[in-house]
Amino acid sequence: MATERMPITKEVLTAARERLGYTLTALAMKRPEFRKIAEWESGDSNPTYRQLELLAKDLWVPVAIFFFPEPPDFPEIEKTFRTVGSEQFAEIPPKIRLLLHKARAFQIGLAELNDDRNPARQMITKELAFGIDDDITDMAAQARAILGISLLDQFDWRDDNTALKSWRKAFYEVGVTVFKDAFREERYCGFSLYDDEFPIIYVNNSNTKTRQIFTLFHELAHLLFGTSGIDSEVEFENPLPANRRRIETKCNRLAADILVPEEALTKEIGYKMATKSLAETLAGRFCVSREVIFRKFLDRGLVSEAAYEAAKQEWDSQVTRRRGNGGGNFYRTRIAYLGEDYISLAFKRYYQDRIDEEELADYLAIKPKHLDQLEDTLFEASM
Numbered sequence: 001m002a003t004e005r006m007p008i009t010k011e012v013l014t015a016a017r018e019r020l021g022y023t024l025t026a027l028a029m030k031r032p033e034f035r036k037i038a039e040w041e042s043g044d045s046n047p048t049y050r051q052l053e054l055l056a057k058d059l060w061v062p063v064a065i066f067f068f069p070e071p072p073d074f075p076e077i078e079k080t081f082r083t084v085g086s087e088q089f090a091e092i093p094p095k096i097r098l099l100l101h102k103a104r105a106f107q108i109g110l111a112e113l114n115d116d117r118n119p120a121r122q123m124i125t126k127e128l129a130f131g132i133d134d135d136i137t138d139m140a141a142q143a144r145a146i147l148g149i150s151l152l153d154q155f156d157w158r159d160d161n162t163a164l165k166s167w168r169k170a171f172y173e174v175g176v177t178v179f180k181d182a183f184r185e186e187r188y189c190g191f192s193l194y195d196d197e198f199p200i201i202y203v204n205n206s207n208t209k210t211r212q213i214f215t216l217f218h219e220l221a222h223l224l225f226g227t228s229g230i231d232s233e234v235e236f237e238n239p240l241p242a243n244r245r246r247i248e249t250k251c252n253r254l255a256a257d258i259l260v261p262e263e264a265l266t267k268e269i270g271y272k273m274a275t276k277s278l279a280e281t282l283a284g285r286f287c288v289s290r291e292v293i294f295r296k297f298l299d300r301g302l303v304s305e306a307a308y309e310a311a312k313q314e315w316d317s318q319v320t321r322r323r324g325n326g327g328g329n330f331y332r333t334r335i336a337y338l339g340e341d342y343i344s345l346a347f348k349r350y351y352q353d354r355i356d357e358e359e360l361a362d363y364l365a366i367k368p369k370h371l372d373q374l375e376d377t378l379f380e381a382s383m
Protein backbone atom coordinates (compact mmCIF):
# COMPACT_ATOMS: atom_id res chain seq x y z
CA MET A 1 0.00 0.00 0.00
CA ALA A 2 1.42 3.38 -1.04
CA THR A 3 2.19 5.95 1.66
CA GLU A 4 -0.43 8.68 1.73
CA ARG A 5 0.70 12.11 0.53
CA MET A 6 -0.52 15.31 2.18
CA PRO A 7 -2.21 17.98 -0.01
CA ILE A 8 -0.35 20.98 1.43
CA THR A 9 -0.48 24.61 0.30
CA LYS A 10 2.84 25.07 -1.49
CA GLU A 11 2.91 28.85 -0.90
CA VAL A 12 2.80 28.26 2.86
CA LEU A 13 5.80 25.92 2.66
CA THR A 14 7.75 28.51 0.66
CA ALA A 15 6.92 31.28 3.14
CA ALA A 16 7.90 29.13 6.14
CA ARG A 17 11.22 28.20 4.51
CA GLU A 18 12.12 31.73 3.46
CA ARG A 19 11.25 33.08 6.91
CA LEU A 20 14.28 31.21 8.31
CA GLY A 21 16.52 32.02 5.36
CA TYR A 22 16.83 28.50 3.93
CA THR A 23 17.44 28.09 0.22
CA LEU A 24 15.83 25.09 -1.46
CA THR A 25 19.25 23.45 -1.72
CA ALA A 26 20.14 24.07 1.92
CA LEU A 27 16.85 22.67 3.22
CA ALA A 28 17.09 19.65 0.90
CA MET A 29 20.51 18.88 2.38
CA LYS A 30 19.35 19.25 5.98
CA ARG A 31 17.65 15.84 6.05
CA PRO A 32 17.36 12.96 3.55
CA GLU A 33 13.58 13.24 3.98
CA PHE A 34 13.68 16.73 2.44
CA ARG A 35 15.38 15.84 -0.83
CA LYS A 36 12.17 16.49 -2.79
CA ILE A 37 11.46 19.88 -1.22
CA ALA A 38 11.65 21.59 -4.65
CA GLU A 39 8.92 19.29 -5.97
CA TRP A 40 6.71 20.02 -2.96
CA GLU A 41 7.04 23.77 -3.47
CA SER A 42 6.37 23.52 -7.19
CA GLY A 43 3.34 21.30 -6.62
CA ASP A 44 4.78 18.40 -8.61
CA SER A 45 4.51 16.12 -5.56
CA ASN A 46 3.49 16.21 -1.92
CA PRO A 47 5.19 15.13 1.33
CA THR A 48 4.08 12.39 3.69
CA TYR A 49 2.74 13.30 7.11
CA ARG A 50 6.02 12.19 8.69
CA GLN A 51 7.92 14.52 6.38
CA LEU A 52 5.54 17.33 7.32
CA GLU A 53 6.24 16.68 11.01
CA LEU A 54 9.97 17.02 10.38
CA LEU A 55 9.41 20.21 8.35
CA ALA A 56 7.31 21.65 11.15
CA LYS A 57 10.05 20.88 13.68
CA ASP A 58 12.87 22.35 11.60
CA LEU A 59 10.90 25.41 10.43
CA TRP A 60 9.45 26.10 13.91
CA VAL A 61 5.80 26.06 12.85
CA PRO A 62 2.82 23.82 13.72
CA VAL A 63 1.99 21.03 11.25
CA ALA A 64 -1.49 22.46 10.71
CA ILE A 65 -0.08 25.60 9.13
CA PHE A 66 0.81 23.73 5.92
CA PHE A 67 -2.89 23.18 5.25
CA PHE A 68 -3.81 26.87 5.51
CA PRO A 69 -5.21 28.25 2.24
CA GLU A 70 -2.52 30.96 2.21
CA PRO A 71 0.57 31.95 4.21
CA PRO A 72 -0.21 33.44 7.64
CA ASP A 73 1.21 36.77 8.75
CA PHE A 74 4.50 35.57 10.17
CA PRO A 75 5.94 38.12 12.62
CA GLU A 76 8.61 40.21 10.91
CA ILE A 77 11.15 40.15 13.72
CA GLU A 78 13.76 41.99 11.69
CA LYS A 79 11.72 45.20 11.86
CA THR A 80 12.69 45.61 15.52
CA PHE A 81 16.42 45.65 14.65
CA ARG A 82 17.40 49.24 13.97
CA THR A 83 21.13 48.43 13.82
CA VAL A 84 20.79 45.63 11.25
CA GLY A 85 19.46 46.44 7.80
CA SER A 86 17.55 44.07 5.51
CA GLU A 87 20.73 43.27 3.56
CA GLN A 88 22.59 42.23 6.70
CA PHE A 89 19.57 40.39 8.09
CA ALA A 90 19.45 38.28 4.92
CA GLU A 91 22.99 37.07 5.73
CA ILE A 92 22.02 35.72 9.16
CA PRO A 93 22.17 31.89 9.00
CA PRO A 94 19.00 29.80 9.40
CA LYS A 95 20.13 28.43 12.80
CA ILE A 96 20.18 31.95 14.25
CA ARG A 97 16.90 32.91 12.58
CA LEU A 98 15.30 29.83 14.14
CA LEU A 99 16.54 30.97 17.54
CA LEU A 100 15.05 34.41 16.91
CA HIS A 101 11.64 32.82 16.41
CA LYS A 102 12.09 30.54 19.42
CA ALA A 103 12.94 33.64 21.42
CA ARG A 104 9.84 35.38 20.17
CA ALA A 105 7.78 32.37 21.28
CA PHE A 106 9.24 32.61 24.79
CA GLN A 107 8.60 36.35 24.78
CA ILE A 108 4.93 35.71 23.99
CA GLY A 109 4.91 33.05 26.71
CA LEU A 110 6.20 35.56 29.24
CA ALA A 111 3.42 37.96 28.35
CA GLU A 112 0.73 35.28 28.62
CA LEU A 113 2.02 33.91 31.94
CA ASN A 114 2.14 37.43 33.40
CA ASP A 115 -1.19 38.71 32.01
CA ASP A 116 0.69 41.13 29.73
CA ARG A 117 2.26 43.07 32.59
CA ASN A 118 5.88 42.75 33.65
CA PRO A 119 6.02 41.98 37.41
CA ALA A 120 9.52 43.46 37.91
CA ARG A 121 10.08 45.81 40.85
CA GLN A 122 11.45 48.38 38.41
CA MET A 123 11.83 48.15 34.64
CA ILE A 124 15.22 49.35 33.51
CA THR A 125 14.04 49.84 29.93
CA LYS A 126 11.29 52.19 31.14
CA GLU A 127 13.49 54.03 33.60
CA LEU A 128 16.31 54.64 31.13
CA ALA A 129 16.18 55.65 27.46
CA PHE A 130 19.57 56.57 26.02
CA GLY A 131 20.51 58.52 22.93
CA ILE A 132 23.56 57.90 20.79
CA ASP A 133 25.22 61.14 21.94
CA ASP A 134 24.70 60.61 25.69
CA ASP A 135 27.75 60.39 27.94
CA ILE A 136 28.93 56.79 28.37
CA THR A 137 30.16 57.17 31.96
CA ASP A 138 26.87 58.70 33.08
CA MET A 139 24.85 56.07 31.21
CA ALA A 140 26.84 53.25 32.82
CA ALA A 141 26.40 54.69 36.30
CA GLN A 142 22.63 55.01 35.86
CA ALA A 143 22.27 51.46 34.55
CA ARG A 144 24.41 50.01 37.31
CA ALA A 145 22.45 51.86 39.99
CA ILE A 146 19.17 50.34 38.79
CA LEU A 147 20.69 46.86 38.57
CA GLY A 148 21.60 47.19 42.23
CA ILE A 149 24.93 45.34 42.09
CA SER A 150 27.72 47.14 43.96
CA LEU A 151 31.42 46.78 43.25
CA LEU A 152 31.78 45.05 46.61
CA ASP A 153 29.20 42.50 45.49
CA GLN A 154 31.04 42.02 42.22
CA PHE A 155 34.46 41.63 43.86
CA ASP A 156 33.00 39.09 46.27
CA TRP A 157 31.87 36.65 43.55
CA ARG A 158 34.02 33.53 43.67
CA ASP A 159 34.05 32.78 39.93
CA ASP A 160 32.66 33.63 36.49
CA ASN A 161 29.76 31.21 36.86
CA THR A 162 28.60 32.92 40.04
CA ALA A 163 28.92 36.28 38.30
CA LEU A 164 26.83 35.16 35.33
CA LYS A 165 24.06 33.78 37.52
CA SER A 166 24.07 36.92 39.68
CA TRP A 167 23.86 39.31 36.72
CA ARG A 168 21.11 37.17 35.15
CA LYS A 169 19.08 37.36 38.36
CA ALA A 170 19.63 41.12 38.56
CA PHE A 171 18.41 41.52 34.97
CA TYR A 172 15.23 39.55 35.74
CA GLU A 173 14.50 41.75 38.73
CA VAL A 174 14.56 44.86 36.53
CA GLY A 175 12.34 43.38 33.84
CA VAL A 176 14.76 41.76 31.38
CA THR A 177 14.50 37.97 31.04
CA VAL A 178 17.59 36.09 29.86
CA PHE A 179 17.38 32.83 27.94
CA LYS A 180 20.26 30.69 26.72
CA ASP A 181 20.86 28.09 24.04
CA ALA A 182 23.70 26.37 22.21
CA PHE A 183 23.74 28.46 19.03
CA ARG A 184 26.01 26.10 17.05
CA GLU A 185 27.18 29.21 15.23
CA GLU A 186 30.18 30.17 17.37
CA ARG A 187 30.62 33.69 16.05
CA TYR A 188 27.08 34.66 17.01
CA CYS A 189 27.23 35.45 20.73
CA GLY A 190 23.67 36.52 21.45
CA PHE A 191 20.79 38.82 20.59
CA SER A 192 18.00 40.81 22.19
CA LEU A 193 14.36 41.33 21.28
CA TYR A 194 12.99 44.69 22.32
CA ASP A 195 9.47 44.96 23.71
CA ASP A 196 7.84 47.69 25.78
CA GLU A 197 6.79 45.19 28.45
CA PHE A 198 8.88 42.02 28.03
CA PRO A 199 12.34 42.69 26.57
CA ILE A 200 14.46 39.54 26.43
CA ILE A 201 18.08 38.61 25.84
CA TYR A 202 19.27 35.33 24.33
CA VAL A 203 22.86 34.21 25.00
CA ASN A 204 25.04 31.58 23.32
CA ASN A 205 25.65 29.02 26.05
CA SER A 206 28.60 27.59 24.10
CA ASN A 207 30.67 30.71 24.75
CA THR A 208 32.86 31.20 27.81
CA LYS A 209 31.13 32.55 30.90
CA THR A 210 32.94 35.89 30.64
CA ARG A 211 31.90 36.22 26.98
CA GLN A 212 28.30 35.46 27.97
CA ILE A 213 28.48 38.18 30.63
CA PHE A 214 29.73 40.74 28.11
CA THR A 215 26.97 39.70 25.68
CA LEU A 216 24.38 40.33 28.41
CA PHE A 217 25.51 43.92 28.73
CA HIS A 218 26.02 44.52 25.02
CA GLU A 219 22.41 43.46 24.48
CA LEU A 220 21.19 45.42 27.49
CA ALA A 221 22.74 48.47 25.82
CA HIS A 222 20.71 47.76 22.68
CA LEU A 223 17.54 47.56 24.75
CA LEU A 224 18.37 50.87 26.46
CA PHE A 225 18.75 52.40 23.00
CA GLY A 226 15.22 51.12 22.28
CA THR A 227 16.10 48.46 19.73
CA SER A 228 16.68 44.76 19.28
CA GLY A 229 20.28 43.80 18.63
CA ILE A 230 22.65 41.03 17.60
CA ASP A 231 26.06 40.50 19.23
CA SER A 232 28.15 38.94 16.49
CA GLU A 233 31.79 38.63 15.53
CA VAL A 234 30.77 38.19 11.88
CA GLU A 235 31.73 40.75 9.26
CA PHE A 236 28.74 41.13 6.98
CA GLU A 237 29.33 40.99 3.24
CA ASN A 238 27.18 44.11 3.07
CA PRO A 239 28.87 46.36 5.65
CA LEU A 240 26.76 48.20 8.18
CA PRO A 241 26.27 51.91 7.45
CA ALA A 242 28.34 54.28 9.58
CA ASN A 243 25.44 55.29 11.84
CA ARG A 244 24.66 51.67 12.66
CA ARG A 245 28.31 50.82 13.29
CA ARG A 246 28.39 53.74 15.69
CA ILE A 247 25.57 52.22 17.76
CA GLU A 248 27.38 48.86 17.90
CA THR A 249 30.55 50.60 19.10
CA LYS A 250 28.55 52.51 21.70
CA CYS A 251 26.95 49.27 22.94
CA ASN A 252 30.39 47.70 23.39
CA ARG A 253 31.66 50.72 25.31
CA LEU A 254 28.58 50.91 27.51
CA ALA A 255 28.85 47.19 28.32
CA ALA A 256 32.50 47.57 29.29
CA ASP A 257 31.84 50.66 31.41
CA ILE A 258 29.00 49.06 33.37
CA LEU A 259 31.08 45.97 34.07
CA VAL A 260 34.31 47.85 34.77
CA PRO A 261 33.57 51.45 35.86
CA GLU A 262 36.36 53.84 34.91
CA GLU A 263 36.86 55.24 38.40
CA ALA A 264 37.08 51.77 39.90
CA LEU A 265 39.56 50.68 37.24
CA THR A 266 41.77 53.70 37.95
CA LYS A 267 41.93 52.75 41.63
CA GLU A 268 42.74 49.13 40.82
CA ILE A 269 45.52 50.03 38.38
CA GLY A 270 47.14 52.54 40.71
CA TYR A 271 50.79 52.86 39.72
CA LYS A 272 51.08 49.39 38.24
CA MET A 273 52.31 48.73 34.70
CA ALA A 274 49.60 47.90 32.16
CA THR A 275 50.67 44.34 31.34
CA LYS A 276 48.91 41.16 30.30
CA SER A 277 49.53 39.83 33.78
CA LEU A 278 47.75 42.80 35.34
CA ALA A 279 44.90 42.37 32.85
CA GLU A 280 44.49 38.76 33.98
CA THR A 281 44.45 39.80 37.63
CA LEU A 282 41.89 42.54 37.10
CA ALA A 283 39.77 40.30 34.86
CA GLY A 284 39.46 37.88 37.76
CA ARG A 285 38.59 40.68 40.16
CA PHE A 286 35.84 42.16 37.96
CA CYS A 287 34.74 38.74 36.58
CA VAL A 288 35.21 39.83 32.98
CA SER A 289 37.47 38.64 30.16
CA ARG A 290 41.11 39.66 29.90
CA GLU A 291 40.28 41.30 26.58
CA VAL A 292 37.81 43.71 28.22
CA ILE A 293 40.52 44.93 30.59
CA PHE A 294 43.20 45.13 27.92
CA ARG A 295 40.84 47.04 25.65
CA LYS A 296 40.43 49.59 28.42
CA PHE A 297 44.22 49.79 28.66
CA LEU A 298 44.27 50.52 24.92
CA ASP A 299 41.55 53.19 25.18
CA ARG A 300 43.61 54.90 27.90
CA GLY A 301 46.75 54.82 25.77
CA LEU A 302 48.48 52.47 28.20
CA VAL A 303 49.21 49.84 25.54
CA SER A 304 49.67 50.04 21.77
CA GLU A 305 47.23 48.80 19.16
CA ALA A 306 49.77 46.16 18.17
CA ALA A 307 50.13 44.95 21.76
CA TYR A 308 46.36 44.76 22.14
CA GLU A 309 45.89 42.78 18.91
CA ALA A 310 48.71 40.38 19.83
CA ALA A 311 47.24 39.76 23.29
CA LYS A 312 43.74 39.30 21.87
CA GLN A 313 45.01 36.78 19.32
CA GLU A 314 46.91 34.87 22.01
CA TRP A 315 43.92 34.74 24.35
CA ASP A 316 41.51 33.80 21.56
CA SER A 317 43.72 30.82 20.71
CA GLN A 318 43.53 29.65 24.32
CA VAL A 319 39.76 29.65 24.51
CA THR A 320 38.08 26.28 24.27
CA ARG A 321 34.40 26.72 23.62
CA ARG A 322 31.94 24.13 24.77
CA ARG A 323 29.78 22.79 21.98
CA GLY A 324 26.06 21.98 22.13
CA ASN A 325 24.66 20.15 25.09
CA GLY A 326 27.83 18.11 25.45
CA GLY A 327 25.83 15.07 26.54
CA GLY A 328 25.06 16.70 29.89
CA ASN A 329 21.99 16.24 32.05
CA PHE A 330 18.91 17.13 30.00
CA TYR A 331 16.99 18.69 32.89
CA ARG A 332 19.85 20.80 34.22
CA THR A 333 20.44 21.99 30.66
CA ARG A 334 16.80 23.07 30.34
CA ILE A 335 17.08 24.98 33.61
CA ALA A 336 20.27 26.68 32.40
CA TYR A 337 18.64 27.61 29.09
CA LEU A 338 15.26 28.82 30.35
CA GLY A 339 16.31 30.11 33.75
CA GLU A 340 14.93 29.20 37.16
CA ASP A 341 12.66 32.26 37.30
CA TYR A 342 10.86 31.52 34.04
CA ILE A 343 10.41 27.81 34.83
CA SER A 344 9.17 28.59 38.35
CA LEU A 345 6.66 31.08 36.91
CA ALA A 346 5.28 28.47 34.50
CA PHE A 347 4.88 25.86 37.26
CA LYS A 348 3.25 28.46 39.52
CA ARG A 349 0.60 29.20 36.88
CA TYR A 350 0.05 25.45 36.48
CA TYR A 351 -0.58 24.94 40.19
CA GLN A 352 -2.91 27.94 40.17
CA ASP A 353 -4.95 26.06 37.53
CA ARG A 354 -4.28 28.86 35.07
CA ILE A 355 -2.79 26.47 32.50
CA ASP A 356 -3.02 22.71 31.97
CA GLU A 357 -0.24 20.16 31.64
CA GLU A 358 -0.04 20.41 27.85
CA GLU A 359 0.21 24.18 28.01
CA LEU A 360 2.86 23.95 30.72
CA ALA A 361 4.92 21.65 28.50
CA ASP A 362 4.51 24.07 25.58
CA TYR A 363 5.71 27.03 27.65
CA LEU A 364 8.77 25.03 28.73
CA ALA A 365 9.38 23.57 25.24
CA ILE A 366 9.51 19.98 26.52
CA LYS A 367 7.30 16.90 26.37
CA PRO A 368 4.76 16.42 29.18
CA LYS A 369 6.47 13.23 30.31
CA HIS A 370 9.53 15.26 31.33
CA LEU A 371 7.69 17.73 33.57
CA ASP A 372 7.97 15.84 36.87
CA GLN A 373 11.70 15.27 36.55
CA LEU A 374 12.27 18.88 35.47
CA GLU A 375 10.42 20.09 38.57
CA ASP A 376 12.44 17.75 40.81
CA THR A 377 15.70 18.98 39.27
CA LEU A 378 14.61 22.60 39.69
CA PHE A 379 13.88 21.96 43.36
CA GLU A 380 17.32 20.36 43.86
CA ALA A 381 19.00 23.31 42.11
CA SER A 382 17.29 25.77 44.44
CA MET A 383 18.38 23.97 47.64
